[in-house]
Amino acid sequence: MSALFASALGMIWKSISIGRVEWILCFGFGLIALHRIARSLNVWANSVGVAAERKRLKTVSLSLQEIEESLTSGMVPETEKWAALEKLPSPWGSLIFQSLTELRSSGGALLPTLRRLRALADEHQVSLMDAKAKSAQALSQALVCSFMVPLFGAVLYVLLPGIGEHPYRWGIVCLGSLGIASLGSAWLLHLSSTARWGGLQNEQRCWVLASQCAGERFLALVRSGTPSDLAWTRSCELLIREAPALAVQWGSSVWAQPPHLSKYAAGTLAAAAHVLIDTGTSLKKAVQLSLMEGRPCTERVEAALLALRQEMRSQVDRELALLGTRALKPLFICVAPSILALLGAGVWMAWTEVAGSVNWNF
Secondary structure (H helix, E strand, O other), rough: HHOOOOEEEEEEEHHHOOOOOHHHHHHHHHHHHHHHHHHHOOHHHHHHHHHHHHHHHHHHHHHHHHHHHHHHHHEEEEEEEEHHHHHOOOOHHHHHHHHHHHHHHHOOOOOOHHHHHHHHHHHHHHHHHHHHOOOOHHHHHHHHHHHHHHHHHHHHHHHHHOOOHHHHHHHHHHHHEEEEEEEHHHHHHHHHHHHHOOOOOHHHHHHHHHHHHHHHHHHHHHHHOOHHHHHHHHHHHHHHHHHHHHHHHOOOOOOOOOOOOOHHHHHHHHHEEEEEEEHHHHHHHHHHHHHOOOOOOOOHHHHHHHHHHHHHHHHHHHHHHHHHHHHHHHHHHHHHHHHEEEHHHHHHHHHHHHHHHHOOOO
């Protein structure tokens, strides 16, 4: 089998070296088509952006760890280190710098907030790594689909007689099949990136981190002595900058009623989006009960934020579990027809060439 594969590759290389550039053009146009499709589906940002987000989260965690270790050892961090926190990636920079500045000015404890923010960054980084590992199968399937059609077309070009007599016609057939298979690969990548975020669309993925940062901002304001209703309004300012659509659902006032979603709008939202919207209602109810009872609301808010993380993790696990089944759709709709069409076209071209050269006069 290995000798046959090596001989086939040798014949393909020989056909290219003698001046037949149809395969080079086929590969080139196929890559251009795949790039266009991936750009339209935001696949590049979703796949490579995961590594960039992990790098940013690691920078945030190391910066917070440095400040935390300085305070634990009894040393006051330098002014440059405090100023460097504001330059961290959004929304971490504004969240950390403003929260810690208000805590320092009011004489509040910094270590609890530092540890919670660092734990939030580490947990978000671990969740991205787990989701990427669980979606590796779909990514490998997309990679295999991208190279299956050109390799299969090259093998048919070498093995079937008569195809070499019509290289341009065969190149057009391979180019069409490669375009359909590339569409299936981009579809697989899109399904994988959506599953990693619990079914959230591109414009809703900022809701996950923004909602948790807004909750941490609220806790920092309450610990600095700010009244809980005013702290809610100020924490929603961060949410308005990072996730304005979610901020509308949460409301800038703790006593405001959430806007009513129509059945169509509610039906188009993913389950994870409903979880994030309902978290705002749960947080406001916790604050309202604390105001009416005259008790601190930090424990209830912390419990609501912990429930949000667990619910989002379960939503991501559910979407990743269904990814294997959903990946069958692009495989059967795009990849399988392109391979069958390529095989059918190759057999037809070979049959017409052979049948035309046969003398049927006995």
